[in-house]
Amino acid sequence: MVDIFPKAKQVDVMLLLEGTFPYVSGGVSSWVHQIIKGFPDLDFGAVFIGSKADEYGEIKYALPPNLKHLQVHYLHDEHITPPVAPCAGDPHGFEILQRLHSWFANPHPDGLPAELKQASFYLKAKGGVDYSQFLYADRSWQYICSLYRERCTDPSFVDYFWTVRNMHAPIWQLAAIAGSLIPARAYHTVSTGYAGFLGGLLHHHAERPLILSEHGIYTKERRIDIFNNEWIQDNRNAMQRDPTEISYFRDLWIRFFETLGRFCYDASGQIVSLYEGVRQRQISDGALPEKISVVPNGIDVARFAPLRTARPAKPPKVLALLGRVVPIKDVKTYIRAIRVLVNHIPELEGWVVGPDGEDPEYAAECRALVLSLDLADCVRFTGFMNPVDLFPQIGLLVLSSISEGLPLVALEGFAAGVPLVSTDVGACRQLIEGVGEQDQALGVAGAVVPINNPQALAVACLSLLQNQQAWDQASQAAITRVETFYTQQQMFARYHALYQEALS
Amino acid sequence: MSSLKLLIYALLSEQSALLSIFGTQPVWQRVFFFLAAHLLASVLFSLLLTASFPKRFISSRKGLLGLFFSFNFFVPVFGALGTLLLLLYFKWFLKEAERTEFSNVPLPPFLAESADLGSGMGEGGAWSRLRTLDLPRELRLKALLSVGTSSGHNSSRLLQHATGDSDDEIRLLAFNLHERQEQKIQQTISAELHELKTAETPELKASVCRNLAFSYWEMVYSALAQDDLRDFFVEQAAKYAEQALQLDAKNPALLVLVARIYLQKRDYKLASETIQKALSEGADPLKVLPYQAELAFYERDFKTVRRLLQQDATIRFRPGIGPVAQFWGVR
Numbered sequence: 001m002v003d004i005f006p007k008a009k010q011v012d013v014m015l016l017l018e019g020t021f022p023y024v025s026g027g028v029s030s031w032v033h034q035i036i037k038g039f040p041d042l043d044f045g046a047v048f049i050g051s052k053a054d055e056y057g058e059i060k061y062a063l064p065p066n067l068k069h070l071q072v073h074y075l076h077d078e079h080i081t082p083p084v085a086p087c088a089g090d091p092h093g094f095e096i097l098q099r100l101h102s103w104f105a106n107p108h109p110d111g112l113p114a115e116l117k118q119a120s121f122y123l124k125a126k127g128g129v130d131y132s133q134f135l136y137a138d139r140s141w142q143y144i145c146s147l148y149r150e151r152c153t154d155p156s157f158v159d160y161f162w163t164v165r166n167m168h169a170p171i172w173q174l175a176a177i178a179g180s181l182i183p184a185r186a187y188h189t190v191s192t193g194y195a196g197f198l199g200g201l202l203h204h205h206a207e208r209p210l211i212l213s214e215h216g217i218y219t220k221e222r223r224i225d226i227f228n229n230e231w232i233q234d235n236r237n238a239m240q241r242d243p244t245e246i247s248y249f250r251d252l253w254i255r256f257f258e259t260l261g262r263f264c265y266d267a268s269g270q271i272v273s274l275y276e277g278v279r280q281r282q283i284s285d286g287a288l289p290e291k292i293s294v295v296p297n298g299i300d301v302a303r304f305a306p307l308r309t310a311r312p313a314k315p316p317k318v319l320a321l322l323g324r325v326v327p328i329k330d331v332k333t334y335i336r337a338i339r340v341l342v343n344h345i346p347e348l349e350g351w352v353v354g355p356d357g358e359d360p361e362y363a364a365e366c367r368a369l370v371l372s373l374d375l376a377d378c379v380r381f382t383g384f385m386n387p388v389d390l391f392p393q394i395g396l397l398v399l400s401s402i403s404e405g406l407p408l409v410a411l412e413g414f415a416a417g418v419p420l421v422s423t424d425v426g427a428c429r430q431l432i433e434g435v436g437e438q439d440q441a442l443g444v445a446g447a448v449v450p451i452n453n454p455q456a457l458a459v460a461c462l463s464l465l466q467n468q469q470a471w472d473q474a475s476q477a478a479i480t481r482v483e484t485f486y487t488q489q490q491m492f493a494r495y496h497a498l499y500q501e502a503l504s
Numbered sequence: 505m506s507s508l509k510l511l512i513y514a515l516l517s518e519q520s521a522l523l524s525i526f527g528t529q530p531v532w533q534r535v536f537f538f539l540a541a542h543l544l545a546s547v548l549f550s551l552l553l554t555a556s557f558p559k560r561f562i563s564s565r566k567g568l569l570g571l572f573f574s575f576n577f578f579v580p581v582f583g584a585l586g587t588l589l590l591l592l593y594f595k596w597f598l599k600e601a602e603r604t605e606f607s608n609v610p611l612p613p614f615l616a617e618s619a620d621l622g623s624g625m626g627e628g629g630a631w632s633r634l635r636t637l638d639l640p641r642e643l644r645l646k647a648l649l650s651v652g653t654s655s656g657h658n659s660s661r662l663l664q665h666a667t668g669d670s671d672d673e674i675r676l677l678a679f680n681l682h683e684r685q686e687q688k689i690q691q692t693i694s695a696e697l698h699e700l701k702t703a704e705t706p707e708l709k710a711s712v713c714r715n716l717a718f719s720y721w722e723m724v725y726s727a728l729a730q731d732d733l734r735d736f737f738v739e740q741a742a743k744y745a746e747q748a749l750q751l752d753a754k755n756p757a758l759l760v761l762v763a764r765i766y767l768q769k770r771d772y773k774l775a776s777e778t779i780q781k782a783l784s785e786g787a788d789p790l791k792v793l794p795y796q797a798e799l800a801f802y803e804r805d806f807k808t809v810r811r812l813l814q815q816d817a818t819i820r821f822r823p824g825i826g827p828v829a830q831f832w833g834v835r
Contacts (some may be wrong), residue, residue, distance in 0.1 A: 220672065220673060220676075223673065224673070224676045224677060224680060227649075227677055227680065228677075228680045228681075228684070243649060243650045243652075243653040244646035244647070244649050244650045245646070245649070246649065277672075281672075327683075330679075332683075336729075336733055339732075339733060339736060340731070340732040340733060340736075343732055343736070365687070365690070365691075365694075368690070368691075368694035368697075369690060369694075371694065371697055372690065372693045372694055372697055373736070374740075402675075402676055402679050403672070403676060425672075450667065450668040451667050451668070451675060451679060452664070452667040452679050452682060452683075453667070453668070454733055455730055455731040455732060455733065458732070
């Protein structure tokens with residue numbers, strides 16, 4: 001494959017991106033795009049980490065001119081095992097590896113053993129443990145066997161062996177990336193996980209600062225995925241199984257991602273949260289409070305302000321869920337709420353505005369749900385629409401998500417005067433009701449409802465759509481709030497200071 | 505009176521009975537004295553034995569008393585000797601052997617493989633843990649995982665409750681478990697709706713409509729929808745049941761479903777008529793019985809409720825309806 005991406009020999013800020021910009025559209029990707037464009041004086045680089053190339057389509061964003069370097073790595077596609085080469089394994093390297101595992105079991109406040117912070121540990125055959133040793137060395141086999149005997153409560157050694165192998169393989173891939181990446185004056189990751197681990201390695205390897213901007217909590221989202229996926233085996237029989245306990249392999253995966261998260265928190269000099277809730281969670285997950293600052297998202301209000309006059313005086317009987325058609329957005333609850341609403345307002349329409357290619361199976365389920373609820377004439381899957389075209393046509397913006405950060409679409413809707421009805425997730429309550437005396441005095445910019453509750457969602461929408469005064473007040477509160485607290489200029493000012501410190 | 509005194513009187517009575525046989529009085533007097541003293545000794549011995557007998561084995565005190573009395577009275581002398589031996593046994597050996605009901609045994613190897621055997625958790629335990637917000641997250645997650653392994657309306661309600669939890673992780677997990685339960689039924693509905701478009705023969709169409717009616721009803725029965733959405737599912741179930749009945753009017757299972765839909769809609773007259781129709785078409789009377797009882801309850805005819813529930817000897821052991829039947833005095 002020909003590498004058509006821009007290349008440079010050095011950049012100011014290297015962004016480390018996992019499953020987001022430029023291949024996936026969404027809030028985080030838009031934010032990354034916004035940040036790069038917002039600092040035209042800085043040369044940015046980006047490392048995109050994905051799973052498999054065929055899971056991503058074309059690049060979704062126009063690459064800004066100051067994105068001078070982009071390299072793309074697919075962990076599954078690039079997982080090429082070296083030729084089989086039997087060896088004993090470096091005794092010193094494996095001794096350090098054992099210390100690493102002890103540290104994972106009982107993290108010490110002084111942090112990781114120094115040798116393990118270096119990418120070179122994973123790349124060199126002498127004094128370290130390279131990928132070939134991890135796969136083929138006698139010591140590696142013996143170490144895995146001893147850990148199985150000591151810790152594993154699942155009866156299948158075969159599953160244990162392959163779980164350990166598959167789980168750890170990306171570590172060596174990421175170390176290889178860290179070892180060969182062009183120099184940067186600072187590293188900036190937008191999540192923990194693999195990107196965060198790469199950031200930690202780069203920080204120690206190049207001795208340059210690492211900034212972490214965490215929009216959601218990566219570890220929490222992986223944890224939920226692991227709880228629910230079907231492919232992680234549980235080989236215990238009915239007598240061995242306790243319904244209140246998760247299986248050993250699920251627990252192993254959760255601990256793995258928690259460890260990656262701790263490694264990233266440990267390496268980061270500055271940790272940015274979008275709102276107070278994320279900050280608290282980061283602290284409970286091991287981040288030091290003094291490193292964390294809260295910087296909410298901000299938008300270009302001027303871009304959306306002209307839309308206010310283009311909107312009809314009465315609320316249009318059209319609702320829009322603006323987001324990707326993926327399970328985390330809980331589009332199904334939105335569709336169910338439309339069913340309830342149509343009983344009261346037969347001419348009402350519910351639009352699902354966003355790409356549906358990321359999870360085709362879920363998108364198909366949503367379409368099937370529309371048919372089973374007899375809503376074929378009321379619900380439209382419009383695909384991507386420019387918000388500038390969308391906002392004048394809708395009465396309310398709806399977010400039925402089960403997890404959110406601080407959604408940019410909500411801010412954009414606010415700037416256009418569109419009230420928001422949202423589930424009580426992430427910073428949505430803060431956006432709608434305000435936080436602090438001054439903010440709350442601005443009024444309520446919509447309504448907050450519990451997750452997975454179509455009735456509550458429908459009732460909240462109904463009360464705004466059928467009450468002109470409430471709708472007008474919500475619209476005004478939305479405009480004032482975004483203009484006061486969530487402008488792009490405010491966010492850039494905070495990041496300017498962060499970058500100044502990191503680059504100095 | 506103490507046991508020792510009773511024992512002395514019993515022994516003296518038995519001794520008197522024995523001595524009276526060898527006396528010089530006329531025969532009828534000796535027989536009379538023997539019987540009187542032996543009767544007294546037998547009563548005293550049987551009282552003593554009953555009092556000493558381990559309580560956990562006593563199901564009927566009168567029966568036990570009768571047994572010991574017979575043993576003593578109809579087996580003179582030897583009965584008394586046997587009683588003495590039994591008393592000694594009860595007094596000394598049972599007292600020494602404070603029997604433990606449970607003893608520790610090593611786990612069999614297939615169980616010992618598991619590092620930690622959990623105690624498990626019922627619905628009640630899970631409710632109480634999930635409602636207690638200040639419990640550690642790990643404990644509440646355990647409760648949720650336990651709920652996730654079961655199904656039915658209680659489980660759905662609990663998961664629905666947990667989706668409103670203040671802890672992000674709890675509510676996300678609850679949401680996913682709830683969604684998984686709903687997804688199974690939703691997939692059936694979608695597949696049947698698709699099938700309905702292509703169904704050509706009346707038999708096939710009737711079968712698809714029947715499946716759709718039951719699937720929509722399952723959403724209601726499993727408490728996977730509330731308020732307006734539940735009403736919509738009830739209407740859909742009624743609509744497809746009606747269509748299926750037009751093609752298969754004598755299907756007793758469908759008629760029972762229609763009756764249940766009428767019950768849900770509180771149309772008791774039609775529900776009652778449909779139940780009768782289902783019964784006349786061969787519906788299992790025992791399966792229909794709870795709905796008839798429910799109808800009687802709404803009509804405040806509590807005698808009929810009790811009478812109906814008592815018609816099924818096994819109803820008290822069935823999950824769901826069992827506790828209801830027991831409440832109404834079904835033994």
